[in-house]
Amino acid sequence: MRTKEYGKLTHDQFDRIVRELPEIRGQMKELPELVRSNRERLAEILGPDDHSWGEIYGSPFLEQLAALCVILGLHKPILEVAKTDDPQEEVLNWLMKDGVLDQWYDANQKIIDKKHLVWLLVVLQRNILSIMLYHKSMGALVEEVRKGDEESFFKAIRIDKTVLLCQTFADRLSRAELSGDKDFFIRLRSAIKGPTKKHMAAIQDLRYSIAILRGMGFEDFSDNQLERLFIHTRLYPNSASALKNLRKHIQDSRKISTI
Numbered sequence: 001m002r003t004k005e006y007g008k009l010t011h012d013q014f015d016r017i018v019r020e021l022p023e024i025r026g027q028m029k030e031l032p033e034l035v036r037s038n039r040e041r042l043a044e045i046l047g048p049d050d051h052s053w054g055e056i057y058g059s060p061f062l063e064q065l066a067a068l069c070v071i072l073g074l075h076k077p078i079l080e081v082a083k084t085d086d087p088q089e090e091v092l093n094w095l096m097k098d099g100v101l102d103q104w105y106d107a108n109q110k111i112i113d114k115k116h117l118v119w120l121l122v123v124l125q126r127n128i129l130s131i132m133l134y135h136k137s138m139g140a141l142v143e144e145v146r147k148g149d150e151e152s153f154f155k156a157i158r159i160d161k162t163v164l165l166c167q168t169f170a171d172r173l174s175r176a177e178l179s180g181d182k183d184f185f186i187r188l189r190s191a192i193k194g195p196t197k198k199h200m201a202a203i204q205d206l207r208y209s210i211a212i213l214r215g216m217g218f219e220d221f222s223d224n225q226l227e228r229l230f231i232h233t234r235l236y237p238n239s240a241s242a243l244k245n246l247r248k249h250i251q252d253s254r255k256i257s258t259i
Contacts, residue, residue: 008088011228016092018209018233053119054165057156061127061137068120072112077104126160133159133195135210142168157191209235210250226250 004010009017056064069075081090094101105112127137134141134155141159144152146168153172156163163169176184209230223243230236230246239245 013088013092014209014229015233018235052162052165053123054160054162055167056119056123057138057142057160057163058166058168060139060143064123064127064139065120068116068123071116072120073108074104122160129195130156130159138163142166145169145172154187154191157188158193158195161192161194 004013056067059067066075069078081087081094084090123138127139130136130138130141136144136152136155138156138159141152141156142163145156153169156169164173173188175181176188226243226246231238231242236242236246
């Protein structure tokens with residue numbers, strides 16, 4: 001087993017993950033455009049019923065992904081990956097063209113329910129967008145709403161309006177309806193429009209990259225390691241105060257849940 005410079009990741013592995021971020025952002029735009037251009041095919045994939053994923057946001061992010069992987073049968077190859085000497089490398093290899101993921105799809109495309117692939121893609125993309133915008137996954141935002149945080153309610157709706165189907169959000173919506181809360185519905189109308197240009201301009205790959213490193217001991221990295229990770233990969237602009245500011249970003253991130 002090879003030694004890794006950054007907990008569970010080598011620098012090369014971290015760099016490869018970072019290089020995927022522009023493609024992930026591009027896919028967030030491509031999916032709605034693809035749907036609009038082929039509505040008949042989408043209706044065929046989704047079928048007549050059970051085509052909403054909204055309730056799944058009531059669970060933590062990792063549980064959301066785990067549930068969808070089990071539904072698709074992806075948990076079996078994932079368990080095999082977990083047994084290897086370097087699971088992180090194996091997962092990265094999945095993403096390569098003609099890699100394990102493509103092979104799995106080719107072997108199973110006749111038996112899997114393709115609407116569940118749509119669910120997995122949407123849930124993954126929306127959680128990543130939420131982490132980039134708010135440094136919190138959709139599951140973390142829902143948990144904050146359960147604890148009475150009103151701001152998180154509207155943040156989550158900007159990311160994905162189907163979160164209203166989650167019981168926590170349905171309860172809050174019903175309470176506002178019963179009380180005739182006009183201010184609530186004014187804010188809801190704004191949130192339903194989705195992220196503003198100001199929101200999208202604030203997207204930070206740095207936030208998502210820090211989230212990737214959570215639990216890997218990144219808060220103990222040396223200045224040289226931080227410089228190599230974030231500045232050399234151009235996730236953070238190089239300046240005289242860069243390392244000091246990076247430390248602050250990392251310290252702040254420790255207070256925020258991305259589960």
